[in-house]
Amino acid sequence: xxxxxxxxxxxYLKKRDPNAPHTPWMKYMHGMNRISILMFLVxxxxxxxxxIILPLFR
Numbered sequence: 901x902x903x904x905x906x907x908x909x910x911x912y913l914k915k916r917d918p919n920a921p922h923t924p925w926m927k928y929m930h931g932m933n934r935i936s937i938l939m940f941l942v943x944x945x946x947x948x949x950x951x952i953i954l955p956l957f958r
Contacts, residue, residue, distance in 0.1 A: 910934045 908914035910933050920926075 907937060910937055 905914065909916050910930055
């Protein structure tokens with residue numbers, strides 16, 4: 901499975917494979933991955949804000 905396809909499934913942008921196994925552990929793993937991707941994106945936005953936006957106003 902491609903990385904972008906997997907990320908799209910984690911963020912509910914694409915439907916999951918209906919043939920994939922539905923175990924509780926997979927559900928927990930996908931939830932943790934979703935949280936870590938969202939935290940990464942928020943941190944990336946904060947860094948970009950500090951590096952690009954704030955110097956423009958100084």
